[in-house]
Amino acid sequence: MNEEEIEIPDILPAIAMRSNVVVYPNTVVPFYVGREKSLYALEDSMENYKQLIFLVNQKDTKIEDPTKDDLFKVGTVARIMQIGKLPDGTFKVLVEGLSRAKWVKLVEEKYFKFEIELLKSKYRKTKKLIALMRAVRDEMQKYIQYSRKLPTDALMFLEDMEDPDIFADLAASICPGSLEEKQELLEILHPGKRLEKILELLSKETELLEIEHQLDQKVKQRIEKSQKEYFLREKLRVIREELGGEEDAEIKEIEEKIEKGDYPDFVKEKARFELNRLEKMSPYSPEANVIRNYLDWILNLPWKEKSEENLDLKNAREILEKYHYGLKEPKQRILEFLATRKVSKSMKAPIICFVGPPGVGKTSLGRSIAEALGRKFLRMSLGGLRDEAEIRGHRRTYVGALPGRIIQLIRKAGVKNPVLLLDEIDKMGISFQGDPASALLEVLDPEQNKDFVDHYLELPFDLSEVLFITTANTLYNIPDALRDRMEIIEIPSYTNTEKYYIAKEYIIPKALEEIDIKKSQIIFKNEAINHIISDYTLEPGVRELERKIRAIIRKAVLEIVEGKNKVIITEKRVRKFLGAPKILEENKLEEPTIGVSTGLAWTAYGGTTLFIESTLFPGKGNLILTGKLGDVMKESAQIALSLTKKICGKDCMDIFEKNDIHIHVPEGAVPKDGPSAGVTIVTSLVSAVKKIPVRNDIAMTGEITLRGRVLPVGGIKEKVLAAYRKGIKKIILPYQNRFDIEKIPEEVKSDIKFMLVKEIDEVLKEALICENKEC
Incomplete structure (x- = not known):
């Protein structure tokens, strides 16, 4: 039976439902009745209304004695199918939902009796409705599968139902949701909209249940794995006990x-x-x-193992001479250390720092020291190092923690007294990961490194017997505190003569030996070697020279493989193999020029010559500086301008007031030390103001004061060698640098005339070409 076969009156007794159960039409639902008002309504329904009753839910289920305002407006007209009294005095009622209805007004005060209005929906069975029914069926199946709260046969009623309205009510009765959501489903009349809401609620709940199911599975797998491991370990322990109690x-x-x-x-x-x-x-x-x-790590470190030192001075001298040409001062310093070590073995190992341009043999010299001492040699490059943990190690709390590279290298050596070369110490950086230069202070300080504590080991390791050798291109990038702990040994640039002997006695024999070619098959003429040095390389070291020689040897080997018995390398063949000469005379002026003077600079890559160009043009007395100038260089230019005004006197003041002065240095400067170009700038400025040309065969270096005094500068040997390579025959030096001339090779001193000056006037008299003009 349904509501169409039963005549539903306009007035019906009502029961306020205070559970989360909402009765829908076309469903059969049991519930319990115990309140007095509800019992009166139940009795009235049975006696006067043919077992029909109006069921409406409370908004708040906690209210014991609700009023009409505590009830939802929409409820369900139901037919009482069965009543049973329970021992506690309450009644269990089984009802069948017939139709949606809403109450209009209350007609009885003793218990709820409402005037009601039935709610009907008008719809057509469309393809969309059929699709919605199918989607709800599928989602309901997932929900039942995951929730396990409903029997699987709950879907049987939905499978055979084709009426969308009845289908929607049956689905709503088993759909999860809060009281408000279920009441909303009751109030939606159109079955299509009702099915859309049901699908939304089911999808949300199914998704949550699916996540819970996945979590349950993971937990279950972990528990099973732990239990399995525990079982196997216990079984293994028992087996070991049975076999006689063997330890792991x-x-x-x-x-x-x-x-x-x-x-x-x-x-x-x-x-x-x-x-x-x-x-x-x-x-x-x-x-x-x-x-x-x-x-x-701690059981494989050489806590006490040491290499036996070889303190034979004759052997050490032979090794140093075998692998290195020249380098008199560094070799002498190494022999002094060995001699002192031979007398007193308790002497602490010094921290030696080789400073010089690239390619002069700093790293190979460290390797020779290790060979001379009979110690193991290790190398660690510090170029670009930014992480302090690379020196001190990582703490064990970090994943993948390791000791610092110092400890790693010592373990690799297997002894506690290796020769450890720290290469490119001037190229370390600072980042958010710390300052590695500061971390090196403890490593390189003889007073502290006896108890060096690596963060990973957390145990003191004695580094005092390690012979640390560091290398750098320049000193100005090394922090003062770190520099203070090292003995600086400068390795200067090579002269062309030194390069000639290095090429002939070291580079060529070594290259021929590596490719297994007899010396008689490839012969280098002396003039060919000098031609390569003078016209194809311009560097303080010998790396480029070695590359050129190896390139020539490769081309010569090709000719031998193709059928020649031997190849003689002459100047002509050098040009054939290497092409046109690479070193041009662009750094030497062809003739004296106004406003252009030749200066000498010292960089991380050795000495070099550079031009200082000055020019005047109409303006307001401004000074323009270009050419990658560092702060020191800019200060030199300001001082030089003030001094030039003083030298030129009052007669030239109009020139300075009505003209702008532009100073340009094409090759820039070293940011820290500058190019020591004070005298060069003054000479260029005075030449530009007085229109007097500067001699093109003179190079100069030195700083100046506002009073015109010439101050001493560094890197004299490198600067002189750079001028020598350019063919300059006269060099102006500060008087206080007179002792630096002694360090310059005799072959260079014999070709260059040195002029030592104390005042700027001496420089100008020598550098400017004064014919009929006052200097």
Whole structure:
């Protein structure tokens, strides 16, 4: 039966439902009645209204005695199918929903009796409705599968139902949701909109249930895995006990190594403590692997192992001469160290810093020192290093932690007294990860490195017997505190003569030996070697020279392979193999020029010559500086301008007031030391103002004061060698640099005339070409 076969009156007794159960039409629902008002309505329905009753839900289920305002407006007209009295005095009622209705007004005060209005929906069964029914069926199946609160046969009613309105009510009755959401479904009349809302609620709940299901599965898998591991470990332990109680082989091996090894007491104590922790842990835990790695590091470091030193001075001298030409001062310093070491073995190893341009043999000299001493040689490049942990190590709390590279290299060497070369110490950086230069202070300080503590080891390691050798191109990038801990040995640029002997005695024989070619098959003429040096390389070291020689040898080998018996390298063949000469005379003026003077600069790559160009043009007395000038260079230019005004006197003041002055340095400057170009700038400015040309065969260097005094500068040898390579025959130097001339090779001094000056006037008299003009 349904509401069409039953005549529903306009007035019906009502029961206020205070549960989350909402009765929908076309569904059969049981509920309990116990309140007095509800019992009166139930009795009235049975006696006067043919078992028909109006069911409406309370807005708040906690209210014990609701009024009409506490009820929703829409409810369900239902027919009472069965009533049963329970022992506690309440009644269990089974009803069948017939139709939606809303109450209009209350007609009875003793209990709820409302005048009602039936709610009907008008719709057509469209394809959209059919599709919605199918989607709800599928989603309902997922919900039942995940929730496990409803029996699987709950879907049977939906499978056979074709009426969209009845289908929607049946689906709503088993759809999850809050009281408000279920009431909303009751109030929606059109079955299509009702199905859309049902699908939304089902999808949301199914998604949550699916996530819960996945989490449950993961937890279950982990528990099963842990239980399996525990079971297997217990089984293994029992098997070992049955076999005679054998200890874990790994633990036993480590324990034997600790007891039999020659370690300091504090290392043994730390190792036993960590081993005790390892025994109590599961062998498969991540922490156990961390402890194994730590024990491996501390038990394999050379805490006491040392190389036997060879202090034979004759042998050391032979090795140094074998691999290096020249370098008199560095070789002498190394021999002095060996001699002192031979007398007193308790002497602390010095920290040597080789400073010089690239390619002069700093790294190879360190390797020769190790060979002369009979120690192991290790190299660590510091160029671009920004992380402090690379020096001090990572703490063990970090994933993948390791000791610093110093400790790593010492373990690799297997001894505690290797020769450790720290290359390019002037090229370290600073970042958010720390300052590695500051971390090196502890490593390189002889007073501190006896107890160097790496963050990973957390144990003091003695670095005092390591012979640290550092290399740098320049000193100005090295922090003062770090520089103070090192003995600086400068390795100057090579002269052309030195390059000739290096090429003939070292580079060529080594290159021929590497490719297994007889010396008689490829012969270099002396003039060919000099031609390569003078016309194809312009560098303080010999790297480019070695590259050119190797390029020639490769081309010569090709000719030998193709059938020639031997190849003689002459100047003509050098040009054939290497092409046109690369070194042009662009850095030497062809003739004296007004406003252009030749200066000498010292850079990280050795000495070089540069021009200082000055010009005047109409303006308001402004000074324009271009050419990548550093701060020191800019200050030199300001001082030089003031001094030029003083030198030129009152007669030239109009020139300075009515003209702008532009100073240009094509090759720029070294930011820290500058090019020491004070005298060069003054000479260029005075030449430009007085229209007097500057001699083109003179180069100069030196700083000036506002009073015109010439101050000493650095890098004299490199600057002189750069001028020598350019064919300059006269150099003006500050008087206080007179002792630096002694360090210049004799072959260079014999070709160059030096003029030592104290005042700027001496420079101008020598540099400016004064014919009929006052200088």
